Amino acid sequence: MSHPLYRAANPKLWTGRIDSEESSPALRWHQQMQCLDLSQPLSANLDRQVTLLGFASDAGVKRNKGRPGAAAGPDALRAALANSACADHPLYDAGDIICEGDRLESAQLGLAEHLAKLIEAQANPVVLGGGHEVAWASFQGLIPKLQQSNARLGIINFDAHLDLRRPNPAGSSGTPFRQIAEWCDANGHPFNYWVLGVNPSANTDALFQYAREKDVQWIEDDAFESEPLSALAEACNAFLTTVDSLYITVCLDVFNAAFAPGVSAPAALGISPSRMLWVFKHLIKQAKAVNKPVWLLDIAELNPAYDPHGQTARLGARIIWEYQRAQSQ
Structure with a gap:
């Protein structure tokens, strides 16, 4: 039975330019996209192909006293992806979880339930947010695989914020990694969390203190921009030695506002998109080289209401495009 907040994928969203080339395929994402309805049984193994699942939620941002509008993020990312170049292989859109009003916890459970279904079907899921409360939902969707494999999961967050606030009285876009840490403590799993691009002026001393208590690693935004790329690559490689698999989450507020x-x-x-993408691609390439799979990517905090020219959406789409290309190589 379908979760009450689930909306199947809409093929009408996937339209765009069609090119005609004589010598080779000239395909774009909208031509290769296959729409799924997760309220029905999946008929086939998804063969590790990129599969989009939206999380249309503003509730966590509103609870965190931020600017609402992120609920429109998933469709804006789809629109930005539609004309992207594509190789001759299938892509999948599995629809959206809709957070109605303040029903955040219900929506998070709905995303986790449907994400777990995709993982069981051997998909390569990419979750489209939505506020960064999506991370607690995404992690809950990984729990069955985590428990089955007993793998040491590494969480890499490109973000200006640690998002380690205490849920008080409930979760928000500022609490997801605290919620994950508490789950790990309660269930005997290590909490391996690394944040890249932290803005020290946007995180209180209490958050940094909690991060130290939990052995969280981070690189501040100015260091991320000034350190040699070789040093950032070495840091990535060192983190990979401590884990068996990865969950990568990208909060688009990590970028300079000129870009996002x-x-x-x-x-x-x-931070700058070019440097972030260099590190991002190095992480994925190195993880593949040492057989540390990326189980999940999600993109958070796209707010189309403040993105009149769509540049933030296109940046999020480029990250997803680079991920798909790196995973298929």
């Missing part, structure tokens, strides 16, 4: 204005909390400094 369409977020809940735009950054005056932030």
